[in-house]
Amino acid sequence: MKMDQSHLNTLIVPVYWETLEPEEGSYDFSLVDSLLEQAVRFKKKLILLWFGLWKNAESAYVPAWMKQDSETFFRAEMYGGERLNTISPLCWEAVERDAAAFSRLMGHLREVDKNSSVIMVQVENEVGLLGTERDYCRQAEEAFTGNVPDKLMDAAVKSGKIRARETGWPEKADWTVVFGEDAGEIFSAWFFASALERIASVGKKEYPLPCYANVWLKQFPWYAGSYPSGGPVEDMLWVWKAAAPSLFTIAPDIYVPYVSEIMEKYTRPDNPLVIPEVRKDAVTASYALYAYLNCHALCYAPFGIEDLWQKEPDVIPKEVTEALNIDPLSFDMTGTKETLGEVYRLLGEIKSLYLRYRGTTHLKCFLKNAEGEQGCYLKFKSYDMEIRYLPQQVGMPTAAGAVFELDENNFLIVGMMCNVCVHTKPGDHRKVDFIRKEAGTYSDGQWRCRQRQNGDEKIVTMLYDMPECVKMELFKY
Template sequence: MGRYTFFWILLCIILPLQAQQETPYLQKQGNATQLIINNTPFLVLGGELGNSSAASVEDIEQIFPKLQRMGLNTVLVPAYWDLTEPAEGTYDFTLTNEVIRLARENHLKVIFLWFGAWKNSMSCYAPLWFKQDYEKYPRARTKAGKPLEIASAFSENVFQADRRAFTQWLRHIATIDQEEGTVIMIQIQNEIGMLEDARDYSEEANRIFDSPVPRELIKYLQKNRKTLHPQMLEKWEANGCKTSGNWQEIFGADLYTDELFMAWHYARYVEKFAQAARMIHNVPLFVNAAMNSRGRKPGEYPSAGPLAHLIDIWHCAAPNIDFLAPDLYDDGVVDWTAQYKLHNNPLFIPEIRLADNNGVRAFYVFGEHDAIGFSPFSIEHGSDDSSSPLVKAYACLRELMPLLTKYQGKGLTNGLLFDQEYKERVLERDDLKIYARHYFTLPWDSRATDGSKWSEAGGLILQLGEYEYLLAGSGVVVEFEKGGENRAGRISLGEDGFASAGGGNMQEELWNEDFRIGIGSVDEVGIEEDGTFRYVRRLNGDQTHQGRHVRIPVDDFSILHIKLYKYR
């Protein structure tokens, strides 16, 4: 064998390995799951397009440059079955090609959302040839027998048609994007779930419902009993933790048993998609859920979707799905995100209502939950003005990314999110108490006291070392104290640090500590790509209330490097 022949053989071996190494993947760091792109941890600072905003080349060409100006690094884009396979067996990848081309031109990564058999429960993105042939591709039915605009998950013909289109589309992506890696994740279907009833009552669904619960699920429940979601465990225990029988015999006869049954079969459907995807283009895969909020019952919300209380069903039935993701359109972000950042599920938010407070919420989920990413919905309708809150927040988070990814999963960060009701959070680290509050708890801005509704404020705090912290975000104020200090009886101080009013209201504090904590320095900084600090300015005097606290005003986004010291 000549040396040149040997060289080409070696090159043919090495290049595929290199391409495989560059494929995006997930890895654990401490308690966090990180998305790795080109061997570097990556936070998705994203936005999802509106449902119809990637349905024409002209729209894509107009929108993508704006997304770059907004500071996104990733765009979530629907891929429509009806436009991908307009005639049965005939495929058109024009829109996919344009998304990838324009994303590269505008330095964006892409997460595709397969709008196949179901989108928001309905089969509205299935092709017309599929919809019209309802005998070959049957519909789900209500308990009363009414057919729905929802393809039945129990039909092999439905599954084969949907998967065939999905795999053809994904093979095309693998062909054109294997080297560049523009597409970093795939969402399979969109907000799967049954509406009107908690499950499908078609003839085939009824037959399977009356059949034994899959042995695979029973073994999973037995093996993972100590770590099951509380609602799953309660449901199983309420009927005696039976290990054989049909769905009602094991879980009882109610809507929530119907939901468990339906979740199993939706998840099995998706799992077969995921298995095919792993063989074609092995990027991270996820599913998203419409929330079970506002007191609604299964069927009033999309029953059986990848919801937190169904995570055990989905994990057992669809092990090739990397995580379940919440779509957030209700208030209560703190509570909702806590439901999805679990020991067995990292947090990724593919959709959240587009609003001015998206920026501070992004800081919160990265700081509190080591999130993989954050993505407001209908992002093309957001502002690309440099002064808009999301643009400023994303610019700040881009700078923070090297440090956030370095410390993710190590228990050194917390998120802060405040409004007019939830104004303060107390953190304890080592021998310190950290009092974090909404900026308007300082009454110096007229909006704090003139009856205005307080804008949501938030950020994150990162411990870099003993008595060294990073504070970033907008509209927060933080005080540091030695644990055990007595805060009772403190007088109200004005903006100048003097007593707000005279009248003998000063009180002697009880002192029981050897040391106090002082603010040594507060520097506004930028962060370089290697994680080192770039000095911007020293903040002191009025900007730290003469050394009493650290603050970032409402409407500003900044990164502050704080060094503390102790004295007595």
């Protein structure tokens, strides 16, 4: 199987509401059952994407019977009355129908997925409103001029967004009075998050799998509506955490160049890192290594990974990348398949070692974030590691890796595109040398030496474009 060539253990696949419930109240699980059968046959785990009410800020995958009844299932509107192809998050009738379908899906998984192939479920996809900061339909206008819900007020105070109520709030605390110029986006975030909370909570009553929501990131030109307003962008996480406790995490879809910055922002004690979509150029291999070893990611999934095996990959039209505000270089797959597959293989081999050291001071990671960065300096108990980054080249990964301090004198270096020098601590004027230096890998938790390095080979510890492991035992003289 092609996916095995890149050492993938989990696949992310969509389930479409329009095919699951083609007639109102009538369900067809044949697509789901086919996915489960293939997962068992090829020994893969699955993350299901529930394409229900919203995908990429539109209601494109709702069933035909819902699309055609725009009075019952009313659309969001822009200022002035223009309807969007997005069912309003205030349309609770639509939310309840989505929740009912999602509940049936989760109940079906509980009954038929005897191998526990499905490990997570994404609820909707990149929700929000494009072209407007909030919904202006009649129902939304009535809600917007009403009082802010007490639960949200409490969350705003707790998050430091507003002052406490007892310090002089007026009796009528509508959204504009409380939140000022951010009121529209916060309003949208509250209602989208509340809708996903209803859908996820009903589904989890049937089958308590981890459920998460993904996010189209806030990016240039930065105003709400240029990205989906109401989605769980970083500024709105406090709203989503208050409104949607049934979601175990918010997962960023990352196509921007500053990948590590986004990973670190979405890695929080209340938000384990899941990356269901990310750029798939060669540098993504470096980010994958950093995501798992430094940010303890549960998932790192380059978008459209199946394209790596096409002789002539599909070219995404310029109009599409511009409309979605995606860096077109993120889809340049030159050199990706080999390097990314090797990263996944290596991560599998050092898994037991990683689990032993994760969260301790004995595991330290590095990543070249920008072209001007020359390296970093990692400090351990008896030695320091100088990491020099190699120049980045087109179609190749960037410098990334980790150093494991196995004990005071033994280290394992995992990484690529860097040169490693070992120093004694400041004030210790002795020199450093190797008792043993080996290139190799781990197998079943045991180190397997591939090459013993001595003489000229030990002078430089250079890791190139394919991720490698170097184990060294040091002494001072």
